[in-house]
Amino acid sequence: MLNTNITTHTSKKFNANKVYVPATNRENHYLIVELPITSELLQTVSGETEINEFVLSDFYMQLKQSFISISKRNGIKSGLFVANDKLVRLRYGEESQVIETQEQLIVFYDPNNHKGFQSYYDRTKTAKKVSLLVLANGDEIRQSAFVLHQKAVEMAVELAEAMGFASNLIKIKDHQHITYDLFSAEKGDKKTSTHELRQVKHRYKQQSVLIPPLNNQMGYIVAELPINETMVEKMNKTATHTAPYNELYSKISQVVGQVTDELNIKNAVMIANGRHPIVNSSKHGFVHNDGELIYLGFNGEVDQNCIAKWNSTILTNTFTLVFVANENDINNKAYGRFVNRIQSALKQISNKLDIEPQSNQLMVRFHQNIAYQIPKLD
DSSP states (O other): OOEEEEEETTSOOOOTTSEEEETTOEEEEEEEEEEEOOHHHHHHHHOOSSOOHHHHHHHHHHHHHHHHHHHHHTTOOEEEEEESOOEEEEEEOSSOEEEEOSSEEEEEEOTTTOOEEEEEEOTTSOOSEEEEEEEOOSSOTTTTHHHHHHHHHHHHHHHHHHHTSOGGGOEEEEEEEEEEETTTGGGTOOEEEEEOOBOHHHHHHHTTOOOOSSOEEEEEEEEEEEOOHHHHHTSOTTOOSSSTTHHHHHHHHHHHHHHHHHTTOOSEEEEESSOEEEEEEOSSOEEEEETTEEEEEEOSSSOOOOEEEEOTTSOOSEEEEEEEOOGGGOBTTBSHHHHHHHHHHHHHHHHHTTOOTTTOOOEEEEEEEEEEEOOOOO
16 A cells, blocks of 8 residues: 655665655545446336336436435545536546536546535436446545445445345446656655555455456556647748648657657557547557547557557647556556656656756656446345
């Protein structure tokens, strides 16, 4: 679990399996309790054979109210009821707000200060699924992650029983991430906290919380690097009007490819098209652009070469790098060595692109996700 000892860069010995991140890092944890909406489910819950607008509206209201009351009874203080088929993303924010776009719900909140429940759905429209979000609260998020996971599962099972449907229809998705500026030390912030970044199922097992054998887990890094004026000024002034930024993005792609090749890093994606990456586990690797989002599929076993996706007609403020860990990147049931390798690669890429650490942020977000279907009860 998390080692909360605060040290400085000069007082520690480097360990390749431990990660030293700025003490100002932010932790986030939330679970999605996912329930597909089918005609059979609506008929089971409502007792009606004909499903109409009124039956659907009653289903949403009953499910929402049960979710909130059962959550509170299980010690869950914050949550969202979402039934509009939009992707939900969680971010830290000093002010609690939810930005809703055509495809996303972007939730900003401070785990220490914001509590409560909200709902987002249209009672007249049948969504493909209901997503019940359980949000962490407090200042020991990673240390107490197993507690929130257990509460969410207990809530889900109790909810299924109360509503009259089988609990094995529910999928549990556990999302955790740590966010920090990789250049914090160069700005004078020398204090760090130490992480081993062990796999979720092993951390939970130590606390007697067992994950079903049939599960899917991922570890990956999403980094945002700035595109500064110096990089733009080095562009060829004769760039075409139809693709004015092709040279810029091509140069960035070449640098990323060179560094990842030298460090033998696979499963990397460079993105400069204004879209947000969504990383999925998949038997077959894929990259799919869809509106506001870009979907990336990795299977965790077969390596993929570096991929670059950009839009040469627009200038973005940042470009995104995604690095996905596979089985070979996990050492001693942890991601520490993987994260250290990626941090080294990011610093080399920044240096080759003349990104000054003292005047720029390089935001790194390390994700750990695990998902599984609630097993069928005997």
